[in-house]
Amino acid sequence: MKKLLCLAVAFLALSSCTQDVYDKGEGPYSHMLAEMVMAHANSNKQIDFVVTDEGERLVTAPPFTTSWITTADSTYRGILYYNKGDKQADAISFNRVTVLRPQQIKDMKTDPLKVETCWVSTNGTYLNLGVRLMVGSTTDTEAKHIVAAHLLGRKVNTDGTKTIHLQFYHDQNGVPAYYSLRSYFSIPLSDLSADSVSISINTHEGTTTYAFPMTATH
Template identity: 45%
Template sequence: MKKLFRLIVIITVNCQLSTIISSCSQDVYDKGEGKYSLLRGDFAEAVVNSNQQVTKIVTDDGDELSLTAPYTAKWVSKADTTYRCMLYYNKVDNQAEVVSMGQVPCANIALLSDFDKPLLTDPVKFESTWMSKTGKYLNLSLQLKTGVTDDSTAAQSLAIISDTLVKHADSKQIRHLILYHDQGNVPEYYSTKVYLSIPTNRIDADSVRISINSYDGEVIAKHRIR
């Protein structure tokens, strides 16, 4: 039976907790695109209550909104925590009426010396990188070549790898990062958009330089962190 591909984000972390998870699967097909493209959309933190319901969101612009009704999803698997999400909603009386909400993985940064896999940089389609207005997240928008396959083991993998930390004479530090991507035997038939966020409180430098291997060649994205 042919199956849709799986996307594994290696070394992921709950955006608000220090617990490190070995890997997680991302449903790259549930991002509120298509028929929802004309609605208001924001990257946000989804605040979960003791009943595993999202009851409040904090957008990347810093707006804090309660939901008109509690929101539940399979990926909301922990109580009393916060998830990173992409949210499409209507703003009603200063509340958010959810139309679609999809989880956005938060990537920890793995040191190259500690990474226990070969460093793979299979190409992706690069769209953009940007800092959230609050400065809490560095975000990546990519497109991955995907398809259906009979291979049940096929799964693409992404990770953020730290290559070097460069210290300049003025005491400024630049963290050099690499986007790890393993195509993982997934066919390259069409493109699917995926998002990835890096919490900036996990970047131990004044700025970052991210190397991304795209189908058009290497892309270098630079951002000031603090």
């Protein structure tokens, strides 16, 4: 069994691993790819294949596991760092991506954060976010970031198209803000019937709204 190692920071309702250092030479990481994937865990809780957001199925050779893969015969959302072969992936690292299912939230909190990237998957199934949350050491075990996707509703535009509007919920919740930590989130779009999607996020520079078309099947 191949076991991948990563550094993990636990938040309430999320667990994220990050890798910010890359080998730029001709070593084992020089041709490394990084992609959002849905990963299948077999009966031994090993990832035996993944499906990329472009719809490509890759067998992981050899299969691997991490500490946060806890359920057999299930799927996990994550970023896979790997070297690619013929329909195969030689995994280097697999970092968890927290899935935030849209819901209506009564009492919103929008503590600021930094947005690094925001995009809709090629297959239209997820709205993806790469953000930096401010973190720091504390003895308070209750101090944990709380994040969610608030569903504002669906609007019919003047041209007859429909847009789903989302808002990013973020509660700093007593976590010290000493340095930033990169974290990734995916918001499922498959159950949202619309032509486009937008999400508003409060940043340190003010509220920013990102809007994207969705595939024709939504």
